[in-house]
Amino acid sequence: MKDREEVMDNVAAHEDWKECFSRLAPGLVLFARQWVHSVADAEDIVQDAFVKFWRRQHDVGNRGLLYATVRSTALDLIRRDSRRARREREASREDNHTAEPQFYIEDDSQRALAAALDRLPHEQREVLVMKIWNELTFAEIGDALAISQNTAASRYRYALAALKKDLLPQ
């Protein structure tokens, strides 16, 4: 399997968008689902953002910009449709059992971990998603979220500490 750097080089060279997209899409859709609970909505967001990004022929070595585009597209979608925003807020208050799963769950410990992840504050969860499943650096996360690199790193540590405390109560 080609490593991530090679894939990103291909994106930058505009060679095989399908290979690049297939590598990035699961993480991008997971990232988009921080704002919308429906997989279909998240895929629409990723589709719009990726196409917008690709057409502009940006240097995809700047991954922060790609994720900033996804985030911006998601927020635009929510702003455009206030009813959708209300549904999303209601869905976020509902029991997570009714939501479409974000991960392939293999055992109870993973189920507990995914549930603990859902309980994190939004700003911590989005940093965690970008770091763990999208492999962005704190500098890239800072660019995408318009926060400092140190703030991104702090949110990440707070998120891990909260998960650890949630899963391993003293």
Added chain:
Amino acid sequence: MNDFAEIENELKKLRPVEPSPAIFARVEADLREPVGRGKIVRPRFQINWVTVGATLAAAAVLLLFALFRFNQSTPAPLRAAASPAPMTRSTIPPSALLPAGTTQVVYRTEDEGLLFPSGSEQPMRRWRARTRETLRWQNPATGASLRVSYPAEEVTLVPVYGQ
């Protein structure tokens, strides 16, 4: 090894759900469309007419007061070799109002995300700042004051640079 290595490893074992295969076809179809068609819509610059109106009204008030002051302070014919007397409390006409201060309070800023303006080589981040500006005039002789306050909105586009 940091304190969180174990929890990080557990998180990495979680695999995100794969997107549906249809998304690839949709992206491909979108990319084949010529630019300018399809769902990509560039954001328009929107003018907030209420703010424009309030700003113009405030400017008109300012102009009126400037004219008023000018008329009030039109001096009598100057006498040669006489330095102008300093404006003291007693020399200020009872109806004159002098500018006493301006304040601008920014009560809300909002990051409205990235834009791709046409003709621009790079994306821009749009910031919207809502402010309240207050202009104040006062007559030092009588203590009478006038205050005009109006809302204002400022949209700033900041270029986003890559690393």
